[in-house]
Amino acid sequence: MRRRSLVALAVLVGALVVPELASAGRLAIGLDSRAQSSEVVAALEGRGARLVENLAPIPAIIVELPVGRSLAGIRGIRYVEPLRSRRLALVPNDPFVSRQWYLTRSRFYESWLTYPAFEQVPVAVIDSGADLKHPELVGRVLDAKSFVGGSPSVDPLGHGTFVSGLIAASVDNGVGIAGLAPSAELLVAKVVTPSRTIPIDAEVRAIRWAVDRGARVINMSLGGVRDPLEPDRDTFSRLEADAVAFAVENGVVVVAAVGNDDQAPASPWSFASYPAALPHVLGVSAVTQIGNVPRFSNRDKIYNDLAAPGEQIFSTFPRPLTSRFPACADQGFSSCGPDEYRQAQGTSFSAPQASAAAAILFSLRPELGAEQVTAILESTAIDANVETGCAACAVGRDALSGWGSLDVAAAIAALSKPLPVADRYEANDDAGSRAASISVKSGGTRHVQATVDFWDDQDDVYAIRLEKGKRVYLGLTGAVQDADLSLALWLPKTRFIEDVRAYRLRARVSTKPGGREYFSYRPAATGTFFVQVRISNPGTTSYRLRIVKG
Structure with a gap:
């Protein structure tokens, strides 16, 4: 059976009475803007709660509360939600065919005859960790931290190493692949547990850490189902939304995969996954070599912003995992990984290409705002339509490909033209x-x-x-x-x-x-x-x- 992604996610609970679920004892409490966290904590402790962590400056705290206890009447609480887990958006499939066709398709290196003077740009990869001693990643990692225990340098799935290599593998070192963002310095945040879940609070702490460490771009090739027609299935999290807003307020471009059909109720699925389906997040779908949008890539009329290559993707892979196939010559690369990685496909691997493009724009114009970078990437995309290979795509923005396919050379060229208007008040999306x-x-x-x-x-x-x-x-x-x-x-x-x-x-x-x-x-x-x-x-x-x- 083919597996294209590992994604599932947490469920929102808006009431102030804790549901009787096995994991309901661990809660995210959102704080009102006028509330004093110490007063709220004191009131919670009066109900038997124990403070686990204050997530300030994100307006939320993590507590443990006995199942069934009511929080009604406590002032200063915006929301209460049990902490659940997300899963990775993709585990690719099929055998390896070609290497890095996506690099030329999206015109990553076409703008230069020689490398320009780059400003180094911290890019956070919130994922399953990475093989930090991989020859292609040595010297490319600014910092690394695990938010689920263990070492961030141990990547038992390979997903995070694959994503990290796409963005920041060494360039011109005579071996391996060329990373898409020569200026990127990685901040590796491990948030995937041994059971392949991603606790929401781990994701939120990783976002906060990445912002504190100076990230200009955050890549999240993960997500959970959005279904506005079935609220019980929809996995919106206010805690996650607050964390994303915190990153945006600090000038970070947040990029996320729109998700894949193998974790959706139907195929193709008409809604982008969270966190791609949040304001200011650049939601990225997949496009094939001929310009079509594959069936596995989720659709969305609102939150699908951009498409990037998402099939037959080749990248770095943890050497402990490729060593299980000693007869394979390309040790440390996905062609020597498990079968599902040898011809990788899915929006998990489209998203880091957009993250790399954002890092390139920041490296050339460090003064740009996050919303200016995303506006440039969207406005310079190649429209997906019948003439460019997508028979089902309408001219202009559409639910399958957003504004179209990523075009890095065009985005770089746009830096010499009048720039999009900056908005210094974002992310001001709610009361x-x-x-x-x-x-x-x-x-x-x-x-x-x-x-x-x-x-x-x-x-x-x-x-x-x-x-x-x-x-x-x-x-x-x-x-x-x-x-x-x-x-x-x-x-x-x-x-x-x-x-x-x-x-x-x-x-x-x-x-x-x-x-x-x-x-x-x-x-x-x-x-x-x-x-x-x-x-x-x-x-x-x-x-x-x-x-x-x-």
């Missing part, structure tokens, strides 16, 4: 701690310039302090004429703007057709309110938000 704080003096005016993107950044949220009885005027103007924007003001009790049950907390809303919205409001009480800007039709636009306090 509470996720909102960007805006200060406006009484009687003063504040203008906010930012961007929204229907596919990657539909909502921008700003926290603003308003005083009882003092009117505020809000005006919104979009730069793109046909962009359909809306403007809303949410009451201080708001926690999550996407929860339909919270709509009663909207104090004012303006949804006139087009990109011009405005209203005024006089609060009945002093507090921190939330201003929401949303784009409702396909497209991207910058906008100006005007806030005038009476």
